[in-house]
Amino acid sequence: MFVNALPFDGAPALRQRAAGRVSFAAAALDGRTRPMRIEESGSMRIRLPKGEGAGLDAVLVNTAGGIACGDRFSVEVEAQAEASVTVSTPAAEKVYRSDGPVSNLSVKLTAGAGGRLEWLPQETILFDNARLDRKLEAAMAADASLTLLEAVVFGREARAEHVVDGLFIDRWRIRRGSRLVYADTLWLDGPIADLLRKPSIGNGARAFATLIHAAPDAEARLESVREQLSPGHCCDAAASAWNGLLAVRFCAVTIEALRAAICPFLVTFRAEPLPRVWLS
Incomplete structure (x- = not known):
């Protein structure tokens, strides 16, 4: 006679999921920007490397090592x-396969007067089969x-990763x-590979980036930005400006081509080197 010593009720196993929150505020004091409030919980952290300029660099770290279901x-x-x-962040954020649950990332940014x-x-x-709902809200x-x-990349071609x-x-x-x-x-839901092949969506590209610059000088910078976006063989890009906003879109087949376009663009656009963690 056999006895089941480990009863099973058929309920799905409970997963240990990651959660994290950071709330950070900085103020201008004595000609420099200094941290005023730092709140951290769960697997999200913020680090403030020392810099020589008047501004403040903040680095977000996800100690969970990625985002999953x-x-x-x-x-x-x-x-x-x-x-x-x-x-900035010290590395790419990876969103892994989910068997159903949707991960959520909420970003709220506030820029005060001046x-x-x-x-x-x-x-x-x-x-493949990642499921992410991301929301970015900014008030200025x-x-x-x-x-x-x-920048968003749907699988890395060099590593034979394909998002279907x-x-x-x-x-x-x-x-x-x-x-x-x-x-x-x-909003991309379902057959992402098929959607990205459509000319009106991705035209075969798998790596995309969007830059939005909102500032009093945003529209005046359009022509100089377009001069930076000379046609390339590896990455398509275009810019437009309206209503005090400047928008730049990049699309490429590979992550390498995308970075090769946006990194020099950022250096020229900001008139500053890239954040140091981008180069580490």
């Missing part, structure tokens, strides 16, 4: 009046400067004062 992260960054903050806030994380790499004063860059299916929702909202001045939503 059902993980939840939130980031809040505030550059108060006259403060200058650049936020403030300068740059959101410059390294690229997000999605694997009328005379503030806000620069946002996000998945879910990627990416929502951006920017408010100047109390007025909504920019809204953009990307």
Whole structure:
């Protein structure tokens, strides 16, 4: 006679999912930008490497090592009046396969009067059957400067990674004062590879980046930006400007081609070297 010593009730196993939150604020004091508030929880951390300039560099670190089914992260960054903050990450963020649950990433940015806030994380790499819902909300004063860059890669060709299916929702909202001045939503659900092959969506590209610059001088910079975006064989790019905003889009087949385009562009556009963690 056999006895089942380990009863099984058929319920799915509970997963240990990651969650993390960072809330950070910086202010201008004595001609330099200094941290005023740092709150951390879970697997999200923020580090402030020493720099020689008047601005402050902040580096977000996900100690979970990536994002997977059902993980939840939130980031809040505030550059108060006259403060200058650049936020980056030490490596690409990887979003792994999910068997159903959707991961969530929420980013809230605030730039006060005369403030300068740059959101410059390294690229997000999605694997096959990854499921991510990302939301970026920014609020800025009328005379503030806000620069946002996000790069997304659907599998790395050099490592034979191919994204066939998945879910990627990416929502951006920017408010100047109390007025909504920019809204953009990307929603790819299901056969992502087939969708990206369509000429109206990706035309075969698998690596994309969007830069939004919102500032009093945004529209005046359009022609100089277009001169930087000379046609290349590896990465297509275009720029437009309206309503105090400058938008630049990049698309390429590989992550290497994308980085080869956006890295020199950022150096010229910002008139500063890349964040140091981009080069580590």
